[in-house]
Amino acid sequence: MTAPLSPEAEDALTRLAVAIRGSPHNLVSRRSRDELESRHLPECVAFARVLPTVGPVLDLGSGGGLPGLVIAIVRPDLEVHLLEATGKKVTFLRGTARALGLAVRVHHGRAEDLATPPRREAYPVVTARAVAPLDRLAGWAAPYLAPGGRLFAIKGEGWRDEVHAAGAALTGLGLTVLGDPDRDPQLGPSRDEPHRPRVVMIGRST
Numbered sequence: 001m002t003a004p005l006s007p008e009a010e011d012a013l014t015r016l017a018v019a020i021r022g023s024p025h026n027l028v029s030r031r032s033r034d035e036l037e038s039r040h041l042p043e044c045v046a047f048a049r050v051l052p053t054v055g056p057v058l059d060l061g062s063g064g065g066l067p068g069l070v071i072a073i074v075r076p077d078l079e080v081h082l083l084e085a086t087g088k089k090v091t092f093l094r095g096t097a098r099a100l101g102l103a104v105r106v107h108h109g110r111a112e113d114l115a116t117p118p119r120r121e122a123y124p125v126v127t128a129r130a131v132a133p134l135d136r137l138a139g140w141a142a143p144y145l146a147p148g149g150r151l152f153a154i155k156g157e158g159w160r161d162e163v164h165a166a167g168a169a170l171t172g173l174g175l176t177v178l179g180d181p182d183r184d185p186q187l188g189p190s191r192d193e194p195h196r197p198r199v200v201m202i203g204r205s206t
Helices: 007-022 030-034 036-050 068-074 087-100 134-144 159-165 167-172
Strands: 057-060 080-084 105-108 123-129 145-155 175-179 198-204
Touching: 007 036, 007 068, 007 087, 030 036, 036 068, 036 123, 036 145, 057 068, 057 134, 068 080, 068 087, 080 087, 087 105, 123 134, 134 145, 134 159, 134 167, 134 198, 159 167, 159 198, 167 175
Parallel strands: 057 080, 057 123, 080 105, 123 145
Antiparallel strands: 145 198, 175 198
């Protein structure tokens, strides 16, 4: 069974939910606000726990901090970087990270524009949740992956269709699917972890 979160982490997650709901910037949909504690935060917590102990980690399209800020809360062993293009969301991420005492770095800009040194090929782990279809997402993530790096993409029930549709794009980028819920039970929901999301793990072809 998964170990419970520390009281400090529980408190930080509660404060994050309050911050998301209280933001004037429409960080998430109304339905998502209603499902923060029942769905979205538990999903991000479970996701954070399956990430390898290697960093730094780059979260693409961090938005309201799901999963980037949650990763920083649950995995203080990881150096977490957030990348976000929308200014108001960047302001939220920086202010909330400061309020929660999280040592994250927030990069403001489009993924296509920021993939330059020192960020280029600098991240052993890149994460993304609800950012774009897999073919486009892989193209944005690839320049950031360090040698041997992995993209962990949270996907919905249609993940198999996305993988199939992204086949040519992945091949062109020199990437391949290294893990998915069908092949690795850690990358999908289970009896012990019903909130664990469906994750497609992508890396360089060998």
